[in-house]
Amino acid sequence: MKNINLVYGTMNGEAKFVASELSNYLTEKSAHHHLYEPIELSGWTPPENELLIIVCSSTGYGDLPDEIYPWFLELETKAPYLPKLEYGLVGLGDSSYDIFCGAIVQFETLLADLGATAIQPTLKLDATEHYAPERDAEKWLSDYVTSL
Ligand SMILES: Cc1cc2nc3c(=O)[nH]c(=O)nc-3n(C[C@H](O)[C@H](O)[C@H](O)COP(=O)(O)O)c2cc1C
Numbered sequence: 001m002k003n004i005n006l007v008y009g010t011m012n013g014e015a016k017f018v019a020s021e022l023s024n025y026l027t028e029k030s031a032h033h034h035l036y037e038p039i040e041l042s043g044w045t046p047p048e049n050e051l052l053i054i055v056c057s058s059t060g061y062g063d064l065p066d067e068i069y070p071w072f073l074e075l076e077t078k079a080p081y082l083p084k085l086e087y088g089l090v091g092l093g094d095s096s097y098d099i100f101c102g103a104i105v106q107f108e109t110l111l112a113d114l115g116a117t118a119i120q121p122t123l124k125l126d127a128t129e130h131y132a133p134e135r136d137a138e139k140w141l142s143d144y145v146t147s148l
Contacts, residue, residue, distance in 0.1 A: 014127075
């Protein structure tokens with residue numbers, strides 16, 4: 001299995017918690033991975049031969065959390081075309097807001113523009129329905145991990 005890079009964007013810690021739980025799950029499965037802190041992302045382009053997983057909540061009006069926004073902009077303005085990159089996205093949101101999971105949709109659009117390929121459809125977790133998003137995210141990732 002290729003190395004997995006886990007990235008998260010959070011305002012109040014939920015996406016960080018979900019990403020940490022995915023990291024624990026991957027450790028249990030002996031899957032090589034690295035959980036990035038948002039501060040580590042400056043200047044980092046996801047390697048095309050490794051899997052990128054992003055867990056990101058939405059804030060404002062479907063916006064990205066402050067700490068991951070600079071990296072998003074960096075990818076948008078400076079990243080090369082990444083046609084061999086595979087990625088998976090987990091969005092945390094709340095359907096009572098006008099733009100549900102807007103932040104992860106922004107990543108989806110950007111990565112598609114960069115030519116990358118999703119390993120499976122983006123998981124969008126609604127806080128009004130998913131009370132244990134870390135378990136849903138783990139199940140979503142296990143579908144990929146066990147298919148390898
Ligand atoms: C001020 C504020 C703005 C939010 N805006 C949105 C939004 O536009 N769209 C959405 O789907 N969820 C929105 N949410 C819901 C959060 O994304 C959701 O509660 C998420 O689980 C928070 O995760 P975090 O702690 O990692 O930031 C908002 C929450 C807050 C507190």
